[in-house]
Amino acid sequence: MAFAPVLHAEWLKIRTLRSLPGALLALFAVTTAFSALAGTDGSSDPEFDPLFTALSGVLPGQIAAISFGATAVSSEYHGGALRLTFAAVPRRGRWFAAKMTAIAVPALLVGLVTACTANLVARAGLGSAAGEVTTGEQVRGVLGCGIYLMLMALFAAGLTAVLRSGVATLSLLIPFILVVSFVIGDAAGTVADFLPDKAGQIALHQTYDGTLGPWSGLAVTALWTAAALLGGAWSVRRRDA
């Protein structure tokens, strides 16, 4: 069977489930709102990073991206939905690739638009404090932010396929991002930099001093995501539906 019809079907599934476009809308709204809020707080903090301040709305906003990825997959684990899906598309590897593409593309596009908007809104608020970020750094921050959000959505999607439950995935990832990563991230040094969220967030900073740079940081997040996707693909192919 060809890939295009399967991808079309998966895209239609995302479009026709109200909560999924809703999650993408929330990603935009929450990120922009929190970035705008951060922009009003012209800081005298010596560690003040104007690029990260402008994009800091991503920290709460990424929960929407994670929910998007997890829900898009978990909707297949309700009732006998996955059986019907596999009856229509018995090539499970191809189906999984289509599902992940249908998650990645909208997450990336909405992520880029969100990052761009958040950056502009927050910089307008920051005024002169935002001045010293170059255009190159802003483009890198916005691009990195879009890619980061896509990777987090895929990470959640892959993990949901492994755990076969959206609730399990969200109750694992959200506390991890809000608490564990936050607490350990400040306490520990270099090891914490390699956590899936921390590594990718380096791309959102103007200055960075760890072992990882913006792109290598995203590469580490991409490795985590790849691991989750491989696990998910393995689970989907191996198990009885």
Added chain:
Amino acid sequence: MTSIEVQALTKEYGTRRAVDDLTFTVLPGRVTGFLGPNGAGKSTTMRLVLGLDRPTSGTATIGGRAYATLREPLRHVGALLDAQAAHGSRTARDHLRVLAVSNRIAVRRVDEVLEETGLASVARRRVKTYSLGMRQRLGIAAALLGDPEVVLLDEPSNGLDPEGIIWIRELLRRLAGEGRAVLVSSHLMNETASFADHLVVLGRGRLLADTPMRDFIHARVEPRVRVRTTDATAFGAALARHGHDAVEHEDGHWTVRHARVDDIGRLASQAGVPILELTAEEATLEQAYLDLTATEAEFTAQPQEA
């Protein structure tokens, strides 16, 4: 013309054999009733045919090919496994559109099957507002979407109202009449008797019977004749002369075992006994099924759910 071929099919879950060395063929042009108590392995067999579960050994094929190798399988095989398969937050029409698109089936078919299953007027409502019967109809609509030569329905009359049950009966007869292979599982005997031509009966994962329905019933249930007469003495004497085994009931009617109406009618006429009523007692599938399962000792020890 496409059949379902099941060859030495076995599926083990841990140490439990859900399907045990099963071999049968579902032929086109007739409705095959798939009978057995809950847990006999009917649904597992259907999942194995659809390539959803992997068999421990043996094969299940559709027209000689494994389901997973079919290009655009919904055009060849339509299945209803679980009425809960449609996501509650999607509309029925969107649910069917997704399936149609994945197998490059014209979207026109979506509206056709919605019409056919009587859901056209509620097609744009979310599935969570549907009753069980409506979900069942949606599942059947999904099975018919690709105009398949092979149709598998797991308990299709679940949750249907009386009109729905009559509708499904006529639908199944029509599908078989159009030359399709139709496999319908059920644990309702009277229901199955109303549409099946052929029976495949499972018990504890094993094949207990694979015969035409009429033969199945006639081989297992003795023919009986019900008689009412005004002259019991003369009738009893006439029966005894011809060696018939008969019982007179309290309300005055007789049951003659191992007999046909033709014989008893002639006999009564020759004896000059006035007859008020003379009917063949129709053997039911239920009786035949219970007779079969009673001979399976280990199987009757197993409590059966309704």
